[in-house]
Amino acid sequence: MDKQLDNRLQTRNIKPTAMRQLVLQVLSEQKTAISLPELESKFENADRSTLYRTLKTFEERKLIHSIDDGTGALKYAVCHEKCDCHPEDLHVHFYCIKCKNTYCLTDIPVPEINLPVDFDLESINIVVKGVCANCNI
Amino acid sequence: MDKQLDNRLQTRNIKPTAMRQLVLQVLSEQKTAISLPELESKFENADRSTLYRTLKTFEERKLIHSIDDGTGALKYAVCHEKCDCHPEDLHVHFYCIKCKNTYCLTDIPVPEINLPVDFDLESINIVVKGVCANCNI
DNA sequence: AATGTTTATGCAACCGGGTTGCAAAGTTAA
DNA sequence: TTAACTTTGCAACCCGGTTGCATAAACATT
Numbered sequence: 333m334d335k336q337l338d339n340r341l342q343t344r345n346i347k348p349t350a351m352r353q354l355v356l357q358v359l360s361e362q363k364t365a366i367s368l369p370e371l372e373s374k375f376e377n378a379d380r381s382t383l384y385r386t387l388k389t390f391e392e393r394k395l396i397h398s399i400d401d402g403t404g405a406l407k408y409a410v411c412h413e414k415c416d417c418h419p420e421d422l423h424v425h426f427y428c429i430k431c432k433n434t435y436c437l438t439d440i441p442v443p444e445i446n447l448p449v450d451f452d453l454e455s456i457n458i459v460v461k462g463v464c465a466n467c468n469i
Numbered sequence: 470m471d472k473q474l475d476n477r478l479q480t481r482n483i484k485p486t487a488m489r490q491l492v493l494q495v496l497s498e499q500k501t502a503i504s505l506p507e508l509e510s511k512f513e514n515a516d517r518s519t520l521y522r523t524l525k526t527f528e529e530r531k532l533i534h535s536i537d538d539g540t541g542a543l544k545y546a547v548c549h550e551k552c553d554c555h556p557e558d559l560h561v562h563f564y565c566i567k568c569k570n571t572y573c574l575t576d577i578p579v580p581e582i583n584l585p586v587d588f589d590l591e592s593i594n595i596v597v598k599g600v601c602a603n604c605n606i
Numbered sequence: 607a608a609t610g611t612t613t614a615t616g617c618a619a620c621c622g623g624g625t626t627g628c629a630a631a632g633t634t635a636a
Numbered sequence: 637t638t639a640a641c642t643t644t645g646c647a648a649c650c651c652g653g654t655t656g657c658a659t660a661a662a663c664a665t666t
Contacts, residue, residue, distance in 0.1 A: 347633090349643065369623070379645045384624070386643095400539045402594060404653080405623060424582060429591065443580040445561060445595075450602035454566065457539060457596045458582075465587035484662085486614065506652070516616050521653070523614095541624080542652060 340413075344393040351378075355386045356395070356410075364433040365399050365407035365425070401427040401434045401459050409436050417455070424458045430467035434459075477550075481530040488515075492523045493532070493547075501570040502536050502544035502562070538564040538571045538596050546573050554592070561595045567604035571596075 337356050341348040358374050359366065371383055387408055390396040394417050399407045415421045424440040427433075442456045474493050478485040495511050496503065508520055524545055527533040531554050536544045552558045561577040564570075579593045 347642080349632090351644075367623085380623095381625075381646080382644055400537055400596075402537045426584070426588065437585070439585075440582065443582070445577065445580070445597060447563070447597065447599070448574070448576075448602065450605045451563065452600040452605060453597055454599040455597075457594075457598070459537075459594045460582060460584065460590055460592075461594070462584070462591040463589040465585065468587045468589060484613080486661090488615075504652085517652095518617080518654075519615055 340395060344390075344395045346389060346393050346395065351382060352386055352389075355383065356390070359390075359396060359408065359410050362409070364435055365401075365409040367403075367405035367407050369405060371408075397422075399425045399434055399436075399459065400457060401425060402461070403427070403432070403434075407434045412438065419453060419456055422456055422458075424460060426460045426462070426464065428464035428467055429461055430463050433464065435464065477532060481527075481532045483526060483530050483532065488519060489523055489526075492520065493527070496527075496533060496545065496547050499546070501572055502538075502546040504540075504542035504544050506542060508545075534559075536562045536571055536573075536596065537594060538562060539598075540564070540569070540571075544571045549575065556590060556593055559593055559595075561597060563597045563599070563601065565601035565604055566598055567600050570601065572601065 334353075334357060337353060337360060338348050341352060341356065346352060354375075355371070358371065368380070368384055368387060371387070372378060372380055375383075387396065391398055391408070394411055394415060396408045396410050397415070397417055399409065401407055411417065411421075419442065422442045424437045424442060426435040426437050428435070442458050445453070445456065447453055471490075471494060474490060474497060475485050478489060478493065483489060491512075492508070495508065505517070505521055505524060508524070509515060509517055512520075524533065528535055528545070531548055531552060533545045533547050534552070534554055536546065538544055548554065548558075556579065559579045561574045561579060563572040563574050565572070574597075579595050582590070582593065584590055
């Protein structure tokens with residue numbers, strides 16, 4: 333039981349059940365964002381709806397964020413510690429058409445976008461598609 | 470049979486069948502992007518797979534482009550006349566969480582994004598979520 | 607016009623991600 | 637210990653997307 337991960341659950345007001353600890357652990361180990369079906373396959377016998385609800389809870393409490401990379405399955409990745417998922421907190425995502433991985437480009441904040449008058453901004457989803465450095469040999 | 474729409478099919482090398490003319494007509498009438506299920510409901514008795522394949526063909530030939538706005542259903546909108554769907558041609562999209570419409574903000578080009586070294590860019594999907602001017606009374 | 611070839615359409619069936627209702631198990635508070 | 641609430645597991649479902657296959661339509665060639 334990783335004390336640090338447990339803390340992250342606590343500070344986000346999520347009761348640290350065994351299941352949730354495991355899920356957070358798996359999520360933390362990923363270098364790229366992961367989908368519900370992928371998460372499912374990391375466990376021998378975990379129930380899909382439980383994992384589903386766990387992800388939803390995590391997302392609601394802003395422990396993780398979701399990325400719609402256009403593959404048909406939502407991807408999830410852990411937020412940075414102080415993230416509130418406000419526009420200033422958001423970053424660009426990159427989907428590699430070769431290895432099919434979705435990266436959080438945490439160093440690249442979403443650019444400012446000037447909406448037409450009377451349009452209110454709430455969030456921005458940016459997915460850049462192309463070939464990642466690993467596949468670009 | 471609108472001569473202009475017919476021309477747009479021709480110049481994109483799409484044989485102007487009755488079905489395709491109708492679909493293009495409907496698409497052209499929309500002020501916001503439309504999904505396959507929505508398109509389906511605009512016809513009394515059209516086959517889903519035919520509409521599906523029509524959209525695919527249109528998209529392939531760059532007569533229309535698709536937007537993944539995160540609602541679970543791809544949305545489609547007609548491209549501007551000279552569009553090649555290259556990054557320079559792309560614009561920002563806006564999804565209104567109130568009226569659930571997806572707008573093409575054709576006046577707002579996608580901003581330039583500096584990827585990490587060795588990352589190759591192919592396309593960019595930007596969806597801004599918020600409240601649109603119509604809903605913002 | 608008759609033939610063969612290609613293309614488009616319609617139908618049915620399927621797939622996969624997401625989602626929900628409900629009952630059982632577990633946790634917490636009184 | 638009991639009652640109230642939360643989490644989990646199971647089953648079932650929904651819906652958008654997709655495909656195989658047979659028919660129909662369009663096109664080209666003789």
